[in-house]
Amino acid sequence: MTDEDLSGFPLALEGPDVPMVSFRTVTKRYGELVVLDALNLDVAEGEMVTVIGPSGSGKTTVLRMLMTLETINGGVIYVDGKPLTHMPRNGRLVRADSRHLRQMRSNIGMCFQHFNLFPHMTALENCMEGPVHVLGIPKAEARARSEELLDMVGMADKRDQHPSRLSGGQQQRVAIARALAMRPKVMLFDEVTSALDPEVIGEVTNVIRRLVAEHNLTMLMVTHQMGFAKDISDRVCFFYGGRIEEQGAPDELFGNPQKERTQQFLSAVKEAN
Amino acid sequence: MFDWRWDFTWQILPRLVIATGNTLMAAGFGYAIAVVLGLVFALAQRTPSRTLTFVVREAVEFIRSTPLVLQIFFVFYVGPQFGLRLSPWTAGMIAIGLHYAAYLSEVYRGGLDSVPKGQWEAATSLNLSTTRTYFRVIIPQALPPSLAGMGNYLVGIFKDTPMLSVIGVAELMHTATAIGSETYRYLEPYTLVGLIFLAISLPTAAGIRVFERWVRRKLGLS
Numbered sequence: 001m002t003d004e005d006l007s008g009f010p011l012a013l014e015g016p017d018v019p020m021v022s023f024r025t026v027t028k029r030y031g032e033l034v035v036l037d038a039l040n041l042d043v044a045e046g047e048m049v050t051v052i053g054p055s056g057s058g059k060t061t062v063l064r065m066l067m068t069l070e071t072i073n074g075g076v077i078y079v080d081g082k083p084l085t086h087m088p089r090n091g092r093l094v095r096a097d098s099r100h101l102r103q104m105r106s107n108i109g110m111c112f113q114h115f116n117l118f119p120h121m122t123a124l125e126n127c128m129e130g131p132v133h134v135l136g137i138p139k140a141e142a143r144a145r146s147e148e149l150l151d152m153v154g155m156a157d158k159r160d161q162h163p164s165r166l167s168g169g170q171q172q173r174v175a176i177a178r179a180l181a182m183r184p185k186v187m188l189f190d191e192v193t194s195a196l197d198p199e200v201i202g203e204v205t206n207v208i209r210r211l212v213a214e215h216n217l218t219m220l221m222v223t224h225q226m227g228f229a230k231d232i233s234d235r236v237c238f239f240y241g242g243r244i245e246e247q248g249a250p251d252e253l254f255g256n257p258q259k260e261r262t263q264q265f266l267s268a269v270k271e272a273n
Numbered sequence: 274m275f276d277w278r279w280d281f282t283w284q285i286l287p288r289l290v291i292a293t294g295n296t297l298m299a300a301g302f303g304y305a306i307a308v309v310l311g312l313v314f315a316l317a318q319r320t321p322s323r324t325l326t327f328v329v330r331e332a333v334e335f336i337r338s339t340p341l342v343l344q345i346f347f348v349f350y351v352g353p354q355f356g357l358r359l360s361p362w363t364a365g366m367i368a369i370g371l372h373y374a375a376y377l378s379e380v381y382r383g384g385l386d387s388v389p390k391g392q393w394e395a396a397t398s399l400n401l402s403t404t405r406t407y408f409r410v411i412i413p414q415a416l417p418p419s420l421a422g423m424g425n426y427l428v429g430i431f432k433d434t435p436m437l438s439v440i441g442v443a444e445l446m447h448t449a450t451a452i453g454s455e456t457y458r459y460l461e462p463y464t465l466v467g468l469i470f471l472a473i474s475l476p477t478a479a480g481i482r483v484f485e486r487w488v489r490r491k492l493g494l495s
Contacts, residue, residue: 067397067398105397105400106400108398112391112394114391116389116391116392116395118392118409118410118414119494120413120414120492120493121493129409130401133401133405134400134402134405162494163493164494165493178399
């Protein structure tokens with residue numbers, strides 16, 4: 001871990017077109033199993049990139065590493081030009097300590113498949129927790145901002161409800177508001193509709209559509225909703241076996257996939273629907 | 274055969290009621306120590322430090338595997354050899370508090386483990402510190418599943434306070450025995466002790482169940 005050679009990685013990314021997120025030969029292993037194999041992936045500021053692929057292809061791991069929920073075994077991830085997984089010390093990169101991670105994490109927000117709202121807090125309290133206790137925003141201000149966000153996701157009237165009183169779609173919308181309340185530059189959506197009943201998927205995807213249309217957020221999304229991915233993505237990456245097998249604009253990738261595995265995957269998904 | 278004397282009963286009752294106060298105080302103080310120290314034991318076993326986890330784990334196992342009365346004797350009689358000269362009350366509180374802390378730490382451990390991993394991940398994604406995550410997110414959710422076990426041990430510690438009589442703490446059992454040796458009558462004092470324990474244990478157990486439901490409702494978990 002400590003003697004890995006990081007001399008080839010810059011201490012910071014500079015230049016006119018620094019990507020908001022940059023994976024540089026990132027490798028992730030669980031024991032013998034290679035989950036991600038020297039992944040290179042750049043996401044530009046304001047870009048919406050969707051990750052698709054069969055289960056076990058490493059797509060969720062990409063988001064989890066970016067949220068620092070998983071450590072990486074090789075390579076470096078940069079966010080907004082600065083290293084996330086590492087930090088500069090004495091002119092070279094070393095493993096990030098918890099302080100560096102905390103600082104860098106403030107750029108990133110995440111929504112989960114199972115929402116992960118805090119069940120003992122109301123919708124509003126869920127949204128205020130981070131702004132008040134992490135960002136140190138005064139309570140009144142945090143409340144106003146959280147109410148605004150809950151209004152944006154159409155949950156203003158449910159702000160005093162606990163998650164157990166809300167449907168899955170409602171919970172996920174609160175979770176989106178909660179993540180946005182931390183004012184991240186990058187938003188991660190990890191299969192946010194997978195645990196939802198079909199009839200409420202639309203209320204969550206509509207919120208994400210609005211985000212794409214009205215905000216300049218950089219977004220990375222893992223989803224099984226191909227139609228949704230096609231509609232709103234700037235770019236789609238097809239993962240297979242821990243690598244990006246194919247990527248491109250949604251029209252190209254869905255309309256004219258080049259690789260055989262992509263074709264197989266897409267036709268299998270189409271059949272399932 | 275059955276020679277129950279009511280006048281004697283009424284005569285000793287005030288002494289036993291006063292001693293009940295001591296018993297409740299011992300149980301209360303001991304439990305307060307156990308509740309806090311138990312949490313320390315449980316959290317210490319969840320730190321990244323393997324040495325700390327190992328030491329605390331073994332200490333908890335050691336305490337749980339040896340009799341309470343031995344621990345009481347140990348603190349009170351062996352303590353002075355290490356310069357630890359304690360009054361019966363202090364020694365008793367330390368011993369019983371430590372003993373029940375070991376048991377409560379296991380209850381907390383179960384409660385803490387029952388909180389889904391996703392809660393930690395959400396807290397990380399909101400950049401909450403570890404301490405804040407524990408006190409704002411994890412412990413409030415670990416509490417309701419722990420309450421039944423905590424309640425059992427509250428009744429347990431109360432029923433174990435008679436052990437403190439062996440080092441001369443003037444609780445209920447100690448007082449009843451003293452009355453017996455003064456009057457050569459044991460039936461009434463010991464019967465009364467039993468009834469007093471029953472009269473406190475039963476409502477406490479019922480009260481805990483009510484409290485548990487109240488906490489769940491208060492936290493919006495049901």
